[in-house]
Amino acid sequence: MVAQRRYQRALDHLHGLVIARLFELTKCNMSGTALQVRSRAIKAAIEQYNAAAVALTVPRERLTWEEVVDYTFLSDFDLLRLARTDIVSEGWAQPAGREAMDQYFKLLRADEEIRRLNVEIPRFVTYMRDEERFLRREARRIFAEDPALAHQVTLYRMR
Template identity: 55%
Template sequence: MLSMGVESRSVFETWLDKEKVFLATLSKEPAQETLEMEYYQKLVNLRDLESSLTVGLPMLPADTDAMYAAAASQMRRIETQWRHAIETRDKTQAVVEDLEIRLSIALRWENNGEDWIRVAKMATNRRYQRAIDALEGLVVARMFELSKAYICTQGINWRKHIAKALQGRSKGIKSALEGNNDAATAMCPACTQLSWEQIVDYAFLADFDLLCNGREDIRGEPWAQPAGRVTMDQHFKLLRADEEIACLNLEIPRRVTHMVDEDAFLIYQAQRLVREGNPGLAHQVTVQRMERGRFNTLHMEWLVKLSKEPGFTASLIPGVS
């Protein structure tokens, strides 16, 4: 804590709150930004549709009857496509007008206008961020699978199964990597592209550095640093340890009482069976008591050792059931 400049453990609670706020912002995009990007995309679509409709219908040659029949058939297809394009344009126009009402836009955004450029950059960033999210998820999943593949206790068949899964996962990573690099090129300025060799070399989560180009770079936050994460985890483990001690102060006497009562109960039942003339069953009860007693003795040895540790607050005196 001193090396990190943390003077009080209460700081960790603040760090946790900041982390929760950050994660909450990642759950969904702000509604205003989502509507603005949708409006921008619809404007782009509307502009493209209007550009395609500025070209008139072509004039097809029809010098002979055969050529006329072919030209008529082709013209009908073109007219159908033209009609569909007009319908699509009208639908897009209606969506644009609805978004203008929802966003309170008095004047439609012009190409290369201030709002147009701002939201265009926002849309490009979103595409890049989503590409990063997809790539990150696949790489992290691959790292966890690799960690399983190198566990010595895994059987050979299970490891072969994981190896096959990794081959399929690698194809997905390559596809996501291409999408990420395409999105990185579209950024202004262009972001650094990643190679397959870099992705394969990621072996530890600490080396995974794709989040630097996310919606918010959190690498400078103390709660995002490896040392900060470990220290914060230790803080909350200590808090849970206090709760666990309170629970053990109740559970240990209960366990001791149960062992004593169980032994007394089995002794009583064995004696009762002998008095009732059933020595065979009494012998089986005695065998059961001896077997249980060996485990209970081992438990008591561990509890006695534990009671000698500093800070032990439970009681080994059996209660009354």
């Protein structure tokens, strides 16, 4: 029973880490090698899983780092079927379900984003106007001393 509990805890921990990374990478449209870059915790979890899997009375198959890196979608993650519950069939694990959740939470934040933009846009417009005035004034001031530098300031302002 202790070995089974250790195995289940190692499996749950590995699931959590890999699923979190897969969701994170799916959001960034990345997979595979990006999973490798941020992987110390996953490697440690694989070692714990393998130790617990071998300790069972009916040993489970060991996992390699390469197998885990090859998982690019939740549906590819075969270990999910060994868990206590099969989360692959859950609505939030399906691409359409995740997309719906993303859209829902974006809508919740839309009013907040609009209020923030109503503050930031006037600030940015004021900055642009002040910058324009400053560069015009400086180009006129510099012109008598260094016409070439004044010309460069004017080009910078126009850009």
